[in-house]
Structure formats: C-alpha cells, structure tokens
Amino acid sequence: MSSSTSALFSPIRVGSIDLQHRIVLAPLTRFRAHADHVPSPQAPAYYSQRGSAPGTLLVTEATFISQNAGGYDNVPGMYTDAHVEGWKKVTKAVHKKGSFIFLQLWALGRAAETAVLAKENNSPYVSASPIPLPGKPDIPHALTTEEIKEYVATYAAAAKNAIRAGFDGVEVHGANGYLIDQFIQDVSNQRTDEYGGSIENRARFALEVTDAVVEAVGAERTGFRISPWGVFNGTCMTDPKPQFSYLAEQLRKHKLAYIHVVEPMPAEITADKNSDYLRDIWEGVEGSTFISTNGHTRNSAIETVDRKGGLVGFGRLFMPNPDLPFRLLKDIVLERGDQATWYMNGNLTSAGYSDWPFAPENGQQQISRI
Incomplete structure (x- = not known):
C-alpha cells in the first residue's frame, strides 16, 4: 500500500493527546547522561530532532525512578530537582516542535551491575x-513486602516528577527482564507469598505500580510496556500467553493511554508466536x-497499522534518521547508522547522537505537518 493511503500517516488520539501519525520513537538506552544521572546537554537537541514532525509521540530512554533502582552508569534519573530541571529542557524543546513526550520509568532489579550499586549508594x-x-554469580535479595510497597510509592513519585518536568505522560517499563518483569515471569519469580506462586500473584506488583502511577498522574497519561516473547535478561516463559493475557485484562480496566508490546522479531512471528x-x-x-x-x-509498519490498527514504535532506525516520519512518508532511503555509536558511555558530545542530518528533501531541516 502506498504511503499516501496508509493509516500509518493518519491522525490518532492517544490518551489526552492528538498525534498526527502513528510512528513512535521507542525507548532507546544510550548511556549519554552525566555521572549524577542528569540528562546530557545534547538531549534537548536529540529528542527535539526526533520530534520534528509535529504531532509525533516520543518515549524517552529508560530512566531510573530512584538511586536504589539503578545500577548502570550514565543513565538519566527522575528523582532529584536537578533531574527535573534537566528534563525540563528536553520537554520544552520537544513541545516547541509541536510533538509529545512520555518518560519511561525504570528499575533494574537483578539486571543491575553490583559494582555500580556499591559505588553510588551501596x-x-x-x-x-x-x-x-x-x-x-551474584544472588539478589528478594524484596520484602514492605520493600515492594516502597518501590510502588517510588514509581508514583517519579511519575509526579515527570509531570513537573513537563512530560505529557509516563510509560511503566514492565519489559525486558527488569524488575517488574522479574515479578511477572515464573522463571525469575519463585515466591510463595501474595507476589508469587500464581498468575494473579505474579502480576500483583505490576498492577500495584500501575494503580499508584495512575492515581499520581492519571490513566490518560500512563502507558505500560511488556515483552511476552522476550528472552533478554534471562526471561522467556514456556508459555507466556496465560500470564500476559491476565496482565493485559487487568491493565485494560484502567483505560491507559496505551499498552506497548515488544513483538517477536518479524522472522520469528508464527501463528502461535505473535501478539x-x-x-x-x-x-x-x-x-x-x-x-x-x-x-x-x-x-x-504500514501493513501492521493498516491491518491491525494502533501505532508502531521504531528504535534503532530513529538513531541515524532523526526525521524518520518524514523519510517513511516520502519513502526516502534510510541511513543504517553506526553501531559503534549506539552506546558511548558518558560521552556528552553530539557525536553519533544528535549530529545525524535530516534528509536533503527537508530543505532547511524543517518538516511540514504530515
């Protein structure tokens, strides 16, 4: 189907915002933040470039909800006033382009690097x-019920900070084998209390976090990300469908802005393995x-939206193609990028980050409404 008739390039309402097309910047960890987890000075340019087609939805890189929730260097946070002020520069730049931005809320759990945990705050x-x-080799401490409640409250506090920083909403990171997913998946959750042992109990932490975030900022400002078929960080249930069906059924009751699903890779999708x-x-x-x-x-992307509806997230293709919605609309050849620049820990320059050019067809790096 041609781009001129595809729903991929048509407007859609998501929560309380009106998008002009269905192409989303998916979360991309880049390790470009300051040592104190304040966003990079290049972040306003990086995100505003990718929001240069008015009415684009951007989801930020995963962002720590607290110091204890971290465990990686050079990842941004949302738990100090300095973080809020740093992110304000990003949201202001994105909104100036007429686009929208959600902050992804992150806690690592057993995916954290113990040396970083020890260095930062023990x-x-x-x-x-x-x-x-x-x-x-490291064996994690199983969170107590009281500690779980503290995490739930911390997610809500970070969500409030995000709104204070000017974000249009937040996305709860429940995917890819990080803390929330560690509770959801039976391969990492062998608890026998109210947070484990059954489909309902394994979903409890995720749902309590969602309840708290929705109460803090509103359902229309809340999204949730899952990866039922993912294998990252030791995940991959034998049959994820019962667990994730229950979770989706419960999340649905909130009328969230969206559910964000990491699909199997296209070559791996079958009649039994899909979303x-x-x-x-x-x-x-x-x-x-x-x-x-x-x-x-x-x-x-065109086939997915035209056949099934919804939106499509792009990650790696957005790195070297800051004007990706324009390029997809006009069917312009895409840059493939330089994998060596994907993760440049602590690099605060524009190199491989915010220095990718727009397509020449855009003229003076301006994209008209599509």
Whole structure:
C-alpha cells in the first residue's frame, strides 16, 4: 500500500493527546547522561530532532525512578530537582516542535551491575526471588513486602516528577527482564507469598505500580510496556500467553493511554508466536491504543497499522534518521547508522547522537505537518 493511503500517516488520539501519525520513537538506552544521572546537554537537541514532525509521540530512554533502582552508569534519573530541571529542557524543546513526550520509568532489579550499586549508594541488589541473572554469580535479595510497597510509592513519585518536568505522560517499563518483569515471569519469580506462586500473584506488583502511577498522574497519561516473547535478561516463559493475557485484562480496566508490546522479531512471528491475543484483549478501550515494537521496516509498519490498527514504535532506525516520519512518508532511503555509536558511555558530545542530518528533501531541516 502506498504511503499516501496508509493509516500509518493518519491522525490518532492517544490518551489526552492528538498525534498526527502513528510512528513512535521507542525507548532507546544510550548511556549519554552525566555521572549524577542528569540528562546530557545534547538531549534537548536529540529528542527535539526526533520530534520534528509535529504531532509525533516520543518515549524517552529508560530512566531510573530512584538511586536504589539503578545500577548502570550514565543513565538519566527522575528523582532529584536537578533531574527535573534537566528534563525540563528536553520537554520544552520537544513541545516547541509541536510533538509529545512520555518518560519511561525504570528499575533494574537483578539486571543491575553490583559494582555500580556499591559505588553510588551501596544500594542493595534485589529481585523478586534470590535467583541470579543467568551468567552472573551474584544472588539478589528478594524484596520484602514492605520493600515492594516502597518501590510502588517510588514509581508514583517519579511519575509526579515527570509531570513537573513537563512530560505529557509516563510509560511503566514492565519489559525486558527488569524488575517488574522479574515479578511477572515464573522463571525469575519463585515466591510463595501474595507476589508469587500464581498468575494473579505474579502480576500483583505490576498492577500495584500501575494503580499508584495512575492515581499520581492519571490513566490518560500512563502507558505500560511488556515483552511476552522476550528472552533478554534471562526471561522467556514456556508459555507466556496465560500470564500476559491476565496482565493485559487487568491493565485494560484502567483505560491507559496505551499498552506497548515488544513483538517477536518479524522472522520469528508464527501463528502461535505473535501478539494478536493481546490486541484482542485491548481492542475497544476508548482513548487507548496498542503500540507494536521490534524490528519494524517501513513495509511492516504500514501493513501492521493498516491491518491491525494502533501505532508502531521504531528504535534503532530513529538513531541515524532523526526525521524518520518524514523519510517513511516520502519513502526516502534510510541511513543504517553506526553501531559503534549506539552506546558511548558518558560521552556528552553530539557525536553519533544528535549530529545525524535530516534528509536533503527537508530543505532547511524543517518538516511540514504530515
């Protein structure tokens, strides 16, 4: 189908915001923040470039909700006034382009690097259960019920800080084997209390976090990301469908802005391995939508939106193509990028980050409304 007739380039309402197309910047960890987790001085340019097509939805790189929730160097945070002030520069730049931006809320759990935890705050190494990350010797401390409640409150506090910083909403990171996903998945959760042992109990932490965030900032400002088929950080249940069906059914009741699903890679999608069962659950939620992410091309994005609706997230293609919505609309050849610049820990320059040019067809780096 041609771009001129594809729904990929048509408006859609998500929560309380009106987008002009269905192309989303998916979260991309870049390790470009200051040592104190204040966003890079290049971050306003980086994000505003990717929001240069008015009415674009951007989701930030995963951002720590607290010092204890961290465990990586050079990742931004949202738990100090300095973080709020740093992010204000980003949201202001994005809004000046006429686009919208959600902050992704992150806690690492057993994916954290223990040396970084020790260096920063001597923070505890935690997870749902005392099960080490595959390939790592460290055994995490299983969070107590009281500690879980503290994490729930911390997510809500970070969400409030995000709104104070000017964000249009927040995305709860419940994917890719990080703390919330460690509770959801039976491969990392062997608890026997109210947070483990059954589908309902394994979903409890995720749902309590969602309850708290929704109460703090509103359902229309809240999204949730999951990766049912993911294998990162030692995840991958034998059959994820019952667990994630229940989770989606419960999340649906909130009428969130969206659910963001990391799909299997396109070559891995089969009749049994896909996310259509989640679309079926989510369908019909007024004001909410479904974001599909993972390895999409222009053609697969057009096919997905035209056949199934919702939005499509792009990650790696957005790195070297800051004007990706324009390029996809006009079917302009895409830059493939330089993998060596994906992760440049602590590099506060524009190199490989905010120095990628717009397509020459854009003229003076301005993109008209699409």
